[in-house]
Amino acid sequence: xxxxxxxxxxxxxxxxxxxxxxxxxxxxxxxxxxxxxxxxxxxxxxxxxxxxxxxxxxxxxxxxxxxxxxxxxxxxxxxxxxxxxxxxxxxxxxxxxxxxxxxxxxxxxxxxxxxxxxxxxxxxxxxxxxxxxxxxxxxxxxxxxxxxxxxxxxxxxxxxxxxxxxxxxxxxxxxxxxxxxxxxxxxxxxxxxxxxxxxxxxxxxxxxxxxxxxxxxxxxxxxxxxxxxxxxxxxxxxxxxxxxxxxxxxxxxxxxxxxxxxxxxxxxxxxxxxxxxxxxxxxxxxxxxxxxxxxxxxxxxxxxxxxxxxxxxxxxxxxxxxxxxxxxxxxxxxxxxxxxxxxxxxxxxxxxxxxxxxxxxxxxxxxxxx
Amino acid sequence: xxxxxxxxxxxxxxxxxxxxxxxxxxxxxxxxxxxxxxxxxxxxxxxxxxxxxxxxxxxxxxxxxxxxxxxxxxxxxxxxxxxxxxxxxxxxxxxxxxxxxxxxxxxxxxxxxxxxxxxxxxxxxxxxxxxxxxxxxxxxxxxxxxxxxxxxxxxxxxxxxxxxxxxxxxxxxxxxxxxxxxxxxxxxxxxxxxxxxxxxxxxxxxxxxxxxxxxxxxxxxxxxxxxxxxxxxxxxxxxxxxxxxxxxxxxxxxxxxxxxxxxxxxxxxxxxxxxxxxxxxxxxxxxxxxxxxxxxxxxxxxxxxxxxxxxxxxxxxxxxxxxxxxxxxxxxxxxxxxxxxxxxxxxxxxxxxxxxxxxxxxxxxxxxxx
Numbered sequence: 169x170x171x172x173x174x175x176x177x178x179x180x181x182x183x184x185x186x187x188x189x190x191x192x193x194x195x196x197x198x199x200x201x202x203x204x205x206x207x208x209x210x211x212x213x214x215x216x217x218x219x220x221x222x223x224x225x226x227x228x229x230x231x232x233x234x235x236x237x238x239x240x241x242x243x244x245x246x247x248x249x250x251x252x253x254x255x256x257x258x259x260x261x262x263x264x265x266x267x268x269x270x271x272x273x274x275x276x277x278x279x280x281x282x283x284x285x286x287x288x289x290x291x292x293x294x295x296x297x298x299x300x301x302x303x304x305x306x307x308x309x310x311x312x313x314x315x316x317x318x319x320x321x322x323x324x325x326x327x328x329x330x331x332x333x334x335x336x337x338x339x340x341x342x343x344x345x346x347x348x349x350x351x352x353x354x355x356x357x358x359x360x361x362x363x364x365x366x367x368x369x370x371x372x373x374x375x376x377x378x379x380x381x382x383x384x385x386x387x388x389x390x391x392x393x394x395x396x397x398x399x400x401x402x403x404x405x406x407x408x409x410x411x412x413x414x415x416x417x418x419x420x421x422x423x424x425x426x427x428x429x430x431x432x433x434x435x436x437x438x439x440x441x442x443x444x445x446x447x448x449x450x451x452x453x454x455x456x457x458x459x460x461x462x463x464x465x466x467x468x469x470x471x472x473x474x475x476x477x478x479x480x481x482x483x484x485x486x487x488x489x490x491x492x493x494x495x496x497x498x499x500x501x502x503x504x505x506x507x508x509x510x511x512x513x514x515x516x517x518x519x520x521x522x523x524x525x526x527x528x529x530x531x532x533x534x535x536x537x538x
Numbered sequence: 539x540x541x542x543x544x545x546x547x548x549x550x551x552x553x554x555x556x557x558x559x560x561x562x563x564x565x566x567x568x569x570x571x572x573x574x575x576x577x578x579x580x581x582x583x584x585x586x587x588x589x590x591x592x593x594x595x596x597x598x599x600x601x602x603x604x605x606x607x608x609x610x611x612x613x614x615x616x617x618x619x620x621x622x623x624x625x626x627x628x629x630x631x632x633x634x635x636x637x638x639x640x641x642x643x644x645x646x647x648x649x650x651x652x653x654x655x656x657x658x659x660x661x662x663x664x665x666x667x668x669x670x671x672x673x674x675x676x677x678x679x680x681x682x683x684x685x686x687x688x689x690x691x692x693x694x695x696x697x698x699x700x701x702x703x704x705x706x707x708x709x710x711x712x713x714x715x716x717x718x719x720x721x722x723x724x725x726x727x728x729x730x731x732x733x734x735x736x737x738x739x740x741x742x743x744x745x746x747x748x749x750x751x752x753x754x755x756x757x758x759x760x761x762x763x764x765x766x767x768x769x770x771x772x773x774x775x776x777x778x779x780x781x782x783x784x785x786x787x788x789x790x791x792x793x794x795x796x797x798x799x800x801x802x803x804x805x806x807x808x809x810x811x812x813x814x815x816x817x818x819x820x821x822x823x824x825x826x827x828x829x830x831x832x833x834x835x836x837x838x839x840x841x842x843x844x845x846x847x848x849x850x851x852x853x854x855x856x857x858x859x860x861x862x863x864x865x866x867x868x869x870x871x872x873x874x875x876x877x878x879x880x881x882x883x884x885x886x887x888x889x890x891x892x893x894x895x896x897x898x899x900x901x902x903x904x905x906x907x908x
Contacts, residue, residue, distance in 0.1 A: 202673065202674055203670070203674075203675065204671060205671055205703050208702045214701060221682050224682075225683055226689070230697040231697050231699075242620050242719070242721050248620040249620055250612045252612055252622060254664055254717075256664035259702075295596075296626045297628070298668070302572050305568055305572060305573065305591070306571070308591055312594075312595035315596070326601060327608035329588075329592055329626065333579075334578075338709065339708065339710075347626055349612070349624055349719060536705075
């Protein structure tokens with residue numbers, strides 16, 4: 169047993185540890201005394217919360233890159249070793265059922281996608297349920313069935329679980345946490361910090377479908393639109409891309425905070441600029457219209473089956489072809505590029521010929537989207 | 539990427555698959571139309587829910603043994619391979635802070651212990667937070683600090699996480715899910731199904747401290763007692779036991795449903811009888827007194843730092859010595875034995891000389907204990 173320990177820091181990890189210490193000194197302070205909805209929105213407040221509270225408490229070189237999944241060496245007692253990816257997400261989407269899916273397939277696809285964009289092959293999921301007293305068993309059965317189907321479609325197995333029940337009024341029907349384990353091949357090392365000037369940025373399809381679907385399903389807007397969630401497992405799409413394009417630097421699924429948040433994470437993690445062209449970004453008309461009524465830019469609206477890819481600029485056409493070869497990437501597009509400046513900023517060339525800065529989302533215009 | 543898949547069923551897994559099919563036919567139906575608190579209590583209703591809904595949806599040979607952690611083969615692209623253990627638990631304890639700990643160290647220790655009793659070396663944790671709007675940041679900071687300390691004490695790293703926020707009234711301050719990954723040495727294969735007549739049953743210390751502490755912390759009983767949660771990481775204790783005693787068949791940490799539930803799981807999984815002696819079971823006087831006022835048998839009260847061990851009968855003294863050699867096992871005791879009959883039943887020799895059946899807990903006398 170005793171030789172199965174967390175391995176000592178490698179040279180690369182030590183570099184990360186050094187970066188941690190430097191980052192600690194410039195880390196934002198949390199000004200609020202109480203948690204607000206914005207802390208869960210995936211934008212600026214969420215980043216501040218994570219950096220001020222969680223990174224400070226848990227700091228270690230495996231957590232610090234803040235990628236969608238952590239890369240973990242595992243060493244068995246008999247010389248066996250492998251590298252696994254681990255990720256987790258809790259799902260509190262409201263309503264639980266919506267056009268195109270429900271909290272169950274969302275919980276499976278979300279975690280499968282976090283593994284896939286880390287370059288890992290999704291293999292195993294855990295499922296933790298927090299149920300509200302009085303929740304209909306028929307709804308739970310339907311949710312579990314959707315999880316089963318989504319797991320089968322993604323080629324993963326739900327291998328362990330947990331169920332808790334809280335009193336009526338202490339939850340909102342059903343919350344689900346999934347954690348996922350994937351296998352990482354040696355040499356795969358994707359990360360937004362690896363973006364460099366000249367790289368191309370692609371999205372795998374129209375953005376914002378999921379977020380707009382959820383907002384419309386709540387019935388708060390008195391409009392109907394023919395739109396449904398894009399929730400889908402991205403592992404096959406990613407495998408095709410990685411197989412065809414050696415120069416993939418980073419992949420991210422564009423969930424809370426949407427594509428704009430991913431672009432900001434690229435700019436900040438790699439100390440580069442990001443320049444995108446509004447007209448190049450695929451958005452369905454229904455989504456654009458609903459987003460306008462909601463007063464939000466589709467760039468900030470969550471997808472649950474779309475990824476952002478950063479690839480070597482010379483391989484952009486190759487990457488586009490690889491994405492389009494898969495049904496989930498049929499409407500993929502090259503939307504912009506990585507630039508040397510302005511450092512840490514995302515700029516968009518608007519349809520009207522101007523440019524503006526695309527910052528991290530402030531506040532939470534789209535609560536409980538996943 | 540394509541060769542990193544879930545491995546095909548081995549002969550042993552095929553046997554499990556066959557057992558699944560047989561078990562499916564005699565699986566209980568869920569009679570209730572709505573979730574009740576009892577479905578989260580770890581007793582009879584929880585077992586029925588899991589078997590009727592989740593096993594039915596997710597059935598696969600890795601999940602079906604229903605041990606505290608799943609054993610998972612992982613194969614990398616370059617011939618690397620290892621076996622990892624995966625487990626998950628959500629924590630909804632109320633109150634969040636109590637004598638001896640809080641939801642943070644509970645969430646770390648609970649998952650560390652599920653890995654440890656599977657014979658795995660705990661290595662990595664994920665942490666998923668569901669926060670209620672308005673939750674004090676100071677409380678979250680304190681909880682994260684306790685998680686950090688507990689992780690350090692257990693030798694694990696929190697490597698990935700997620701934060702969601704729900705509206706005021708839609709949660710109860712803070713819920714935490716942790717999932718854990720551990721390394722499994724080849725040949726380690728513990729499980730309650732392996733108990734056989736003649737085996738000895740031990741507990742690692744006084745039972746019920748955690749559950750009674752939580753009930754008293756709620757202030758619903760107007761008594762004070764000098765008792766605190768036993769929350770603690772059991773990995774070292776387990777490593778000592780496994781190193782000293784080759785004939786360990788199964789280990790379980792006695793959380794929801796207490797020792798009585800574990801004994802029933804042994805009896806049912808191995809198709810054996812279990813006979814324990816009431817006088818041999820260590821219970822603190824304060825816990826016994828409070829449990830009496832609560833109207834509950836301490837055998838059903840949760841611990842968060844105690845394990846039940848099933849070992850070869852001929853190695854019982856050796857196992858007792860190994861447990862007592864560790865501070866967390868100083869008050870370990872041999873409490874009973876595995877018998878050939880009555881099949882599937884747990885019997886207790888009472889202090890007064892009689893015997894009675896110890897069944898699974900019905901209802902939920904101790905809600906939200908973890």
